[in-house]
Amino acid sequence: MYQYTEFDRSFIEERVNHYREQTTRYLNGQLSEDEFLQLRLRNGLYLQRLAPMLRVAIPYGTLSSQQLFALGKVAREYDRGYGHLSTRQNMQFNWPELAEVPDILADMAKVDLHAIQTSGSCIRNVTTDHFAGAAADETIDPRPYCEIIRQWSTNHPEFEWLPRKFKIAVTGAAEDRAAIGVHDVGLRVYRDDKGDVQFDVYAGGGLGRTPVLGALVRSELPIEHLLTYLEALMRVYNRYGRRDNKYKARIKILVRAMGVDGFRAKVDEEWAHSKGGPGTLPEAEITRVEAFFAPPGYSQQPEVGDALAEHRLANPKFSQWLQHNVTEHKAPGYAAVTLSTKATGVPPGDVSDTQIDAVAQWAADYSFSEVRISHEQNFVLPHVPKQHLFELWQKAQAQNLATANARLITDMICCPGGDYCSLANAKSIPVAEALQERFDDYDFQYDLGELNLNISGCMNACGHHHVGHIGILGVDKKGSEFYQISLGGHAGHSELAPSLGQIVGPSIPRAEVCDVIAKILEIYVDLRLEDESFLGCFKRVGIAPFKERVYAPSH
Amino acid sequence: MHHLINKQNDEWQLVSQEDSEQQKIEWQDAESWQPGQALRLPVDAELDPQWGQASVIGIDFPALTDGRGLSLAVLLRTRLNYSGDLRGLGAVHEDILHFMVRCGFSSFELPESRDPNVALNCIAPHKQYYQSSVVDPLNHFDRV
Ligand code: HEM
Ligand code: SF4
Numbered sequence: 001m002y003q004y005t006e007f008d009r010s011f012i013e014e015r016v017n018h019y020r021e022q023t024t025r026y027l028n029g030q031l032s033e034d035e036f037l038q039l040r041l042r043n044g045l046y047l048q049r050l051a052p053m054l055r056v057a058i059p060y061g062t063l064s065s066q067q068l069f070a071l072g073k074v075a076r077e078y079d080r081g082y083g084h085l086s087t088r089q090n091m092q093f094n095w096p097e098l099a100e101v102p103d104i105l106a107d108m109a110k111v112d113l114h115a116i117q118t119s120g121s122c123i124r125n126v127t128t129d130h131f132a133g134a135a136a137d138e139t140i141d142p143r144p145y146c147e148i149i150r151q152w153s154t155n156h157p158e159f160e161w162l163p164r165k166f167k168i169a170v171t172g173a174a175e176d177r178a179a180i181g182v183h184d185v186g187l188r189v190y191r192d193d194k195g196d197v198q199f200d201v202y203a204g205g206g207l208g209r210t211p212v213l214g215a216l217v218r219s220e221l222p223i224e225h226l227l228t229y230l231e232a233l234m235r236v237y238n239r240y241g242r243r244d245n246k247y248k249a250r251i252k253i254l255v256r257a258m259g260v261d262g263f264r265a266k267v268d269e270e271w272a273h274s275k276g277g278p279g280t281l282p283e284a285e286i287t288r289v290e291a292f293f294a295p296p297g298y299s300q301q302p303e304v305g306d307a308l309a310e311h312r313l314a315n316p317k318f319s320q321w322l323q324h325n326v327t328e329h330k331a332p333g334y335a336a337v338t339l340s341t342k343a344t345g346v347p348p349g350d351v352s353d354t355q356i357d358a359v360a361q362w363a364a365d366y367s368f369s370e371v372r373i374s375h376e377q378n379f380v381l382p383h384v385p386k387q388h389l390f391e392l393w394q395k396a397q398a399q400n401l402a403t404a405n406a407r408l409i410t411d412m413i414c415c416p417g418g419d420y421c422s423l424a425n426a427k428s429i430p431v432a433e434a435l436q437e438r439f440d441d442y443d444f445q446y447d448l449g450e451l452n453l454n455i456s457g458c459m460n461a462c463g464h465h466h467v468g469h470i471g472i473l474g475v476d477k478k479g480s481e482f483y484q485i486s487l488g489g490h491a492g493h494s495e496l497a498p499s500l501g502q503i504v505g506p507s508i509p510r511a512e513v514c515d516v517i518a519k520i521l522e523i524y525v526d527l528r529l530e531d532e533s534f535l536g537c538f539k540r541v542g543i544a545p546f547k548e549r550v551y552a553p554s555h
Numbered sequence: 556m557h558h559l560i561n562k563q564n565d566e567w568q569l570v571s572q573e574d575s576e577q578q579k580i581e582w583q584d585a586e587s588w589q590p591g592q593a594l595r596l597p598v599d600a601e602l603d604p605q606w607g608q609a610s611v612i613g614i615d616f617p618a619l620t621d622g623r624g625l626s627l628a629v630l631l632r633t634r635l636n637y638s639g640d641l642r643g644l645g646a647v648h649e650d651i652l653h654f655m656v657r658c659g660f661s662s663f664e665l666p667e668s669r670d671p672n673v674a675l676n677c678i679a680p681h682k683q684y685y686q687s688s689v690v691d692p693l694n695h696f697d698r699v
Contacts, residue, residue, distance in 0.1 A: 007683055018680040020649065038620055039650055061659065072695060121620065151685045158629055158688075159656035161622030227686075238626045239599070278687040 001062050001370060002147045002292045004112040012114045027099065034380065042122060042160070044115030045101055047392040048422055054096045056108065057375055060128040060146040060170075060461050061089030065360045065369040070111040070341065072356035078104055083356055085341060085349040085377040087413055087464060088167070089127050090118055094420070100263075116154060119248075121162045123153040123234070126170045129177040130374035133293060134336045134382040136328040139190050140174035140197065144281035144290040145226065152227050159234050164249035166234070167206075179491035180376065181205050181213045181498035182467060184251045185233065197223040197286075203233065203263070204255030207461040208437035211500045212252040215260040217267065224285060226460065227279040230273035233547045236263070259323055287288035296368035296383055301333020318393050320363045320442055335386055337367075338406040339396055340380040344436040346400070347429045348414040349377030358399045376413055376452075378406065408445040409453050409521075410436045413464050417474060418456030418481070424457035426474025426481035431455055431513055438514045448521060451534045452490065469490035469535050471501040482507040485516060487546055488538040502543045505551045516550060523549050558671040560652075560678075561662035567678050569671045582613060595644065598623035607635045613664075616645040623656040632659035632689045649674035653681070655658075659689040 018038075027214035040047075044055040056071065063071075071091055075083040078100060079093040086092050092220035096104060108114060118125055126149045132140045149168060152158070169179040169185040171332075180186025186202035199221040205214030221229055240258075242248045255263045312319035315495045327336040339359060342348050351359075361381050363371040364389050379401070384392060412435065414423070417428030432455055439445055454468030456474075466473030471486040485508070489501030508516055511530040523546055528537040538546075559578070564633060567592050571577070577680040582595035590608035598613055608610065614624040624643070632698045643663040654676060655676065665674050684691070 004628045011683070011685070014681045018677065019666050025673065032674065035619065035648065035650075053621055132565075154685045155654075155681070157684075158655040159622065160654055161625065233628050238622050243621065243623075276691060278692045510618070516694065 001064065002059075002289070004425065009112065011143055012109045012112070012116070012476055015043075015114065015116060015155075016102060016105045016109050018403065019105060023099065023102055032196070038120065040098075040101075041120035042117055043101075043105070044118035045098070046119060046419070047094070047098070051451050052098070053096060054093045054104065054115060055086065055100060056091045056115050057118045057125040058090050058091070058113075059150050060126055060132070060143055061130050061373045061375075062132075062143065063363075063371045063373070065363040065371065067113055068327075068356060068360035068363065068371050068544065069112045070113065071106060072353045072360060075102055075351075075353040075356055081353050083351050083353070084416075085351060085373050085379070087168045087349075087377060088125065088374045089130070089375055090125060091373065092323050094098075101250075101406045104146060107450055111173065113392060117160075119165070120407055121166075122160045123156065123162070123166045123168065126150055126153070127167070127178055127183075127375065129171050130372040130380045131171055131177060131327060131382065132172065132338050132372075133295070134327075134329050135173050135177075136329075136330050137174040138330065138489070139174070140170055141172040141293055142178075142187075142189050143224070143293045144286070145189055145197075145199075145219075146170050147289050147292070149230070150288075152230070152279075156234075158231075159238055161200040162234075163243045163252075164239055164246065168230075168238070176492035176498075177375075179467065179498070180465075181492050182211070182464075183214060185230070186214050192220065197224070201229065201233075203253040204260075204554040206250050206252045207464055209248075209459045209461075210251065210252065211461070211466040212256070213498055213500065214252075215255060217260065217537075223302065224283075225275060228277060228280060229271055230269075232274060233267045234264050235270055235463060241394070258384050279461060295331065296370070296520060298331040298334060298383070298386075299383050300354055304389075305334075307442050308389065317404060318390065319396075319403075321393055321402055321447070322389065324404045324408060325402075325406045331383070331384065332384050333386055335353045335385050335389065337381045337389070337392065338374065339381065339401040340403040340405055340411060341378050341401070342405055342411050343400045343403045345433060345441050347416075348412050348432055351379075355399050355401060356437075358395070360402070362392060362395060375413065376406075376411060378411070404442065407450045407452070409451045412436070413452070413454040413468070415456050415462035417455070417463075421457060421462075422461060422473060426457050426483060426510070428455045428472075428474060429456040429461060430464070430470060431510060434510075434514050436515060438518065447486075448525070448529075449533050454489075455516075464491065464501045464508065468500065469502060469538070470520065472513065472517075477505050477507060481510055483513050485513075485520070485550075487520065488541060489536065490535055504543060504546050519550050556667050558667065558669070558674070559662065559663040560665055562673060566645075566673055567665060569675060580611060580613075587665065598627055600627060602630055602634060604635060606631065607637050609637070609639060611640040611642060612637065613642040615646040616643060616647060618646050619648040620650055621646070625654060628658040628660055629689055630654070649677055652678045657684065657688040657690055 046053045084092040107289040129141045168185045169178040169183040172189045182205045199377045200215035201218040201219045303513040367381040412431040418424035453470045454464045455472040456463035456465040465473045468488040473484045486501030492498040559575040585643045593677045594609040595613045
């Protein structure tokens with residue numbers, strides 16, 4: 001992974017000092033609430049009525065074991081023994097004391113972590129495939145380009161005060177696990193016939209109130225022009241994005257207003273002036289950054305097929321876990337392991353300090369000291385020798401991190417909802433818990449196959465309900481909590497183009513959610529062809545049979 | 556009144572109220588401006604090639620969160636190659652100065668309510684930066 005240079009290190013130290021000084025000025029009354037709001041947001045600090053929160057940047061979801069230990073310490077010393085894995089691969093802590101935040105940041109800076117640009121109207125922490133560098137279906141490792149973008153976007157003088165937040169995601173694999181279609185800018189990186197690195201650039205995707213899929217604005221962009229092109233695109237957004245209405249300020253609205261062709265032409269016109277200019281990436285810089293992401297020192301691994309088969313026979317749960325939570329790796333004898341945080345009864349993404357420490361230790365013992373956070377809010381150990389899988393599984397079991405449900409219905413994405421968030425229309429965690437309990441049975445889940453269920457407590461869509469195969473959205477109906485169900489959304493986790501969910505019918509009270517979901521699953525099981533996934537089936541039959549039958553009076 | 560901050564012998568400094576009053580500028584809006592005069596632009600101005608001939612250009616920030624003036628400054632410096640004084644006006648805030656400097660601003664009218672010493676203190680919080688900029692167009696990758 002990337003190693004900080006002296007420069008990176010002194011930069012974040014200077015940033016901590018500056019923020020400390022801003023905090024002092026605020027506490028002395030030299031900065032108003034509104035002024036300080038803008039400054040603290042750009043350092044990841046939200047002050048919600050119900051739960052103040054500090055969001056730590058995990059650049060493209062990659063951490064070292066040492067960094068994760070440091071986060072465990074933050075959970076213990078400053079939070080109430082918990083951390084929360086976010087859908088943007090970051091880690092969040094609740095209840096930090098405002099005056100203590102500079103100390104937390106200083107502690108984190110010691111292990112090369114920070115909270116820069118994790119909120120506010122600026123370029124946010126760049127995200128990518130959580131299996132980057134490990135996945136068997138990868139054409140190119142996206143992390144070096146994420147790192148280049150991280151550096152370029154950190155305190156960019158021109159783009160720190162955008163109309164609205166700006167999210168960039170990068171993927172380099174056949175299956176898009178970074179959901180580039182629902183980002184302000186999505187980048188697909190690949191090699192051309194000559195082996196040169198290129199990008200297809202999508203712009204204007206996003207969820208929230210107006211969900212939109214990004215449009216292709218430039219294909220075959222050579223790597224050396226990546227930053228000048230992004231700069232031209234950002235400049236067009238910075239100058240012309242709406243600032244009069246925050247609900248219309250995302251780039252998706254600008255792209256829609258200008259038309260994709262109009263937007264593309266404007267960016268090209270801007271780019272014509274800077275292409276080949278000072279921001280052009282020299283070969284030496286590209287190679288320098290790529291070198292940090294060279295494969296770790298894989299070694300020849302023993303053949304373990306028989307041993308694993310024996311363990312599988314003796315331990316059905318291990319067998320289930322192997323099937324769902326262990327992913328094919330590029331390197332022979334290795335696997336990528338998903339440690340699910342979605343055990344029944346635990347809010348999705350919540351991890352205790354003991355769990356954090358345990359994962360950090362396993363990363364050191366089994367995975368070249370590397371850990372990832374996935375946007376499904378799970379931990380991933382990217383490079384585990386297959387010979388250690390059984391041992392790891394036993395340890396993970398003891399920490400309640402071995403639920404065999406990766407990508408199954410109980411591996412839900414869920415926002416904090418009405419329990420913590422003052423914007424919520426409805427609670428979401430109790431809905432997730434009720435569903436987890438209802439569908440806990442492994443055989444039932446397994447029979448359903450791959451199924452993403454996403455829950456948001458309001459239309460801000462933090463839980464990505466639009467791109468859940470099944471989406472649940474909390475709505476307010478005359479002051480009480482109701483839920484709207486949509487079907488057929490997906491973020492690109494397959495070779496299908498991403499799509500947004502369609503609403504299946506009128507919203508329902510919480511007490512009915514489990515029954516309605518059960519009904520939907522029943523209809524799917526009834527309609528599916530052999531081995532057809534929920535999404536595949538939905539794509540084939542459409543919303544109509546669900547609409548007809550979900551709300552039909554039962555006999 | 557406001558506090559005028561500019562650069563003297565490569566050092567950022569607070570101009571005394573007296574000097575600042577003596578140097579009082581007759582700003583013209585784009586519609587009435589003539590070459591050789593001081594030009595005040597709103598953040599959403601579209602470039603006019605003639606502006607290169609202004610005696611000084613001011614960009615009027617409506618709010619500290621409005622980054623359009625930063626892009627406009629970059630365009631004046633790089634597209635028009637304007638090399639005269641470029642001044643931040645309006646909602647200039649001490650914590651935005653370092654971004655403004657790197658987008659090509661060379662002086663600031665800090666609102667009277669702000670503390671100019673704090674502003675001078677946080678005008679350059681970092682020794683080096685991650686990206687090339689108008690004031691440091693050398694390839695930033697030379698850093699490493
Ligand atoms: C308690 C607190 C929270 C509040 C008040 C809150 C508020 C919001 C708001 C207002 C938006 C809409 C932004 C827009 O219109 O573009 C948003 C988006 C989002 N939030 Fe949250 N949020 C909270 C917690 C979280 C958590 C814990 C997560 C992660 C698990 C999260 C993940 C997201 C994501 C991924 C989006 C982006 C959706 C998009 O791309 O449009 N939020 N949030
Ligand atoms: S989706 Fe709504 S309820 Fe859920 S966290 Fe976001 S703002 Fe809060």
